[in-house]
Amino acid sequence: MTVLAVSALLVLSGCATDEPTTGASGSPSAGTGSGTGEQSKFFVRADYDKQLALLDATPTGPAGKPWEQALNPEMVETAKFKKPGPYKICFSNAGLNNPWRQVGFKTMRAEVDTHRGRISEFVHVDAEGKDQKQIADINDLLGKGCHALIVSPNTTATLTPAVEAACRKGLPVIVFDRGVDTTCPVTFINPIGGYGFGHVAAEFVSQKMKAGGKVLALRILPGVDALETRWAAAKIAFDKAGVDIVGVEFTDGDPARTKKIVNDYIQRYGTIDGVWMDAGAVAGAAVEAFEDAGKPVPPINGEDQLDFLKLWKDKKLTAIAPTYPTYQWRTPIIAALKILDGEQVPNPWKLPQPTITRDNLDEYVDPTMPPLHYAMCGCTDLPGYPRRWK
Amino acid sequence: MRIARPPRLLTFRSGGLAPILVILAVLLILLTARQPDFLSPPSLMSFLGRSAPVVLLAAGQYFVIVSGELDLSVGSLVTAQVVIAARLIDGDPSAGRPVAVLLLAFGIAVGLVNGLVTTLLRVPSFITTLGMFLILVGAVYLWSDGAPKGGLSEEFRRLGRSAFEDLPVLGRIPYALVVLLAAAAAALVLTRSDFGRTLVAVGGNPRTAELSGVRVWRAKTMAFVLSSVAATLAAVLIGGYSGVSFQAGAGLEFGAITAAVLGGVALGGGRGSVVGAMLGALTLETLFTLMNFYGVSGALRPTVQGAIILLAVAAASFRLPSR
Numbered sequence: 064m065t066v067l068a069v070s071a072l073l074v075l076s077g078c079a080t081d082e083p084t085t086g087a088s089g090s091p092s093a094g095t096g097s098g099t100g101e102q103s104k105f106f107v108r109a110d111y112d113k114q115l116a117l118l119d120a121t122p123t124g125p126a127g128k129p130w131e132q133a134l135n136p137e138m139v140e141t142a143k144f145k146k147p148g149p150y151k152i153c154f155s156n157a158g159l160n161n162p163w164r165q166v167g168f169k170t171m172r173a174e175v176d177t178h179r180g181r182i183s184e185f186v187h188v189d190a191e192g193k194d195q196k197q198i199a200d201i202n203d204l205l206g207k208g209c210h211a212l213i214v215s216p217n218t219t220a221t222l223t224p225a226v227e228a229a230c231r232k233g234l235p236v237i238v239f240d241r242g243v244d245t246t247c248p249v250t251f252i253n254p255i256g257g258y259g260f261g262h263v264a265a266e267f268v269s270q271k272m273k274a275g276g277k278v279l280a281l282r283i284l285p286g287v288d289a290l291e292t293r294w295a296a297a298k299i300a301f302d303k304a305g306v307d308i309v310g311v312e313f314t315d316g317d318p319a320r321t322k323k324i325v326n327d328y329i330q331r332y333g334t335i336d337g338v339w340m341d342a343g344a345v346a347g348a349a350v351e352a353f354e355d356a357g358k359p360v361p362p363i364n365g366e367d368q369l370d371f372l373k374l375w376k377d378k379k380l381t382a383i384a385p386t387y388p389t390y391q392w393r394t395p396i397i398a399a400l401k402i403l404d405g406e407q408v409p410n411p412w413k414l415p416q417p418t419i420t421r422d423n424l425d426e427y428v429d430p431t432m433p434p435l436h437y438a439m440c441g442c443t444d445l446p447g448y449p450r451r452w453k
Numbered sequence: 454m455r456i457a458r459p460p461r462l463l464t465f466r467s468g469g470l471a472p473i474l475v476i477l478a479v480l481l482i483l484l485t486a487r488q489p490d491f492l493s494p495p496s497l498m499s500f501l502g503r504s505a506p507v508v509l510l511a512a513g514q515y516f517v518i519v520s521g522e523l524d525l526s527v528g529s530l531v532t533a534q535v536v537i538a539a540r541l542i543d544g545d546p547s548a549g550r551p552v553a554v555l556l557l558a559f560g561i562a563v564g565l566v567n568g569l570v571t572t573l574l575r576v577p578s579f580i581t582t583l584g585m586f587l588i589l590v591g592a593v594y595l596w597s598d599g600a601p602k603g604g605l606s607e608e609f610r611r612l613g614r615s616a617f618e619d620l621p622v623l624g625r626i627p628y629a630l631v632v633l634l635a636a637a638a639a640a641l642v643l644t645r646s647d648f649g650r651t652l653v654a655v656g657g658n659p660r661t662a663e664l665s666g667v668r669v670w671r672a673k674t675m676a677f678v679l680s681s682v683a684a685t686l687a688a689v690l691i692g693g694y695s696g697v698s699f700q701a702g703a704g705l706e707f708g709a710i711t712a713a714v715l716g717g718v719a720l721g722g723g724r725g726s727v728v729g730a731m732l733g734a735l736t737l738e739t740l741f742t743l744m745n746f747y748g749v750s751g752a753l754r755p756t757v758q759g760a761i762i763l764l765a766v767a768a769a770s771f772r773l774p775s776r
Contacts (some may be wrong), residue, residue, distance in 0.1 A: 319701065
């Protein structure tokens, strides 16, 4: 019964995040109670330093189109892939199993529609969050005469051999979002990353609250690299600011559990001076817990999902929303066409990772869009907006 | 079957309420030692309000367990109901009532399927309801493309989130608590009725019950329907409390079973009381709150639930011969 209970919980919570569930066996290193405890097993100092430096870098590329921009680009030659069009572009997708990927994929299809003259066929295969299916998918696509292959890997280590096999076929391979352990793809596209996200949120929360105040950190689940890096960076920022972390709790992305946890902490400590979250999904629930307890909502971070942005605007919260932008789904299509034209592309292609603050909040709040839509989709200029995303 | 006698509450007869009351009292003492104002009205009311869904599910689970079966589908039914409600209401305040009726009908249908498959097709309820659990999880997933759509209206959420405000002494009474008290009263009446006694007889010894003219399949099917209705009510409260999410009902079936077992309801049927099951749920929630206040990681919850089930079942079988 226990085993069943635990595995059922795991199954049910498995789709809670928009980040890769790598098979890494990292255990939760976060201490509960006070203090931030020891650093996460996923922490890599060099990556952390690199990402923080990128936060201040000025992107190159067309203004107002962050999906075409790159941070500190190093260009690679692609002349050997030059071919006359129109092209058949194939996409092996890790899954469509959360709102982030749903919004992203709609954005990608719309991007394809803007190149209808040059892309004759766009083949999409959904691996439904399964490594084995994605390995088979990539293998199948290799026999389908694709001119370019886009891969959004489900997990890093397991998908690496499949991506390497695709590279050996000689067609240009483009990887985005989650990475692979090989340099054989022509380019790897993703935004700055988890350290940047966690750092921006933690700095904001610690600056906006009184010195030495009590912070509650809410995390989705342990052992997922993209989420671990967010927490690892936040830990450093909080320790530097001398903040009192009264709790680090896992919510499983469950709003009810989030509300209960926050409610418990409010009762236990009387006031909580700041809330840090590793993902925005349950930020609304955390805010509600303060409201229902009749307490002012402390400085908090969310993400660019519209339910949170609306709440932020309506309740005039002290808030910030770092993003993991869904506009990155446009870039692989643009990259594929450039590569097939023989144009140089950046590798790695690091996209800017904008933060929504009080100053630019109004640009992103759109009450007509659904609550789980991601505002940083860069999709407002695409065909079919807004109907396609509703 | 015995006639209830007044002092029964205080004896340690198996299935009696004394053990769970003692455990609850000890936990409350520990909790107030750590957090003196836990029992102050505002904090207590908020605790009772947010515990209401689990207590409801435990009451529903009581009917199924006492009849000798098990209902593993309630958690996924809660999730399904919340996701369905969000998609159908989609922020429209006037859609609340018709959707609530629809949810009730859906709940009853799920209970009927669980009950009829278990009784008429003779599939063990463990398997039937596990199957229902998977069907509901998969169907909801498919129907919503992996991400809940729409949203619940403020009106629909009021039942789970709001309260009677500015009352003397208590301050505020959550609507959820009122719903719970009404449901608890109804459950108590049901257990005292012929149906309630029949159900215990069916769980205690189905063969004897059958031979004495009880339609076992009907009693058991009713029990599953009651459990599903309780889950529907819980879904309305949970959806109200925290809004739409795929996680809404995650793990609740085990919470409900643990609560019932903790409250002295014997797995396998025939013994226990609905009040015990509901007190079990409150005790479990108190325990989790206590764990939080003492800084124990929330990740230990499933482990604690599992341990309780094992211990309670072991304890029950230990005292079985003295019945």
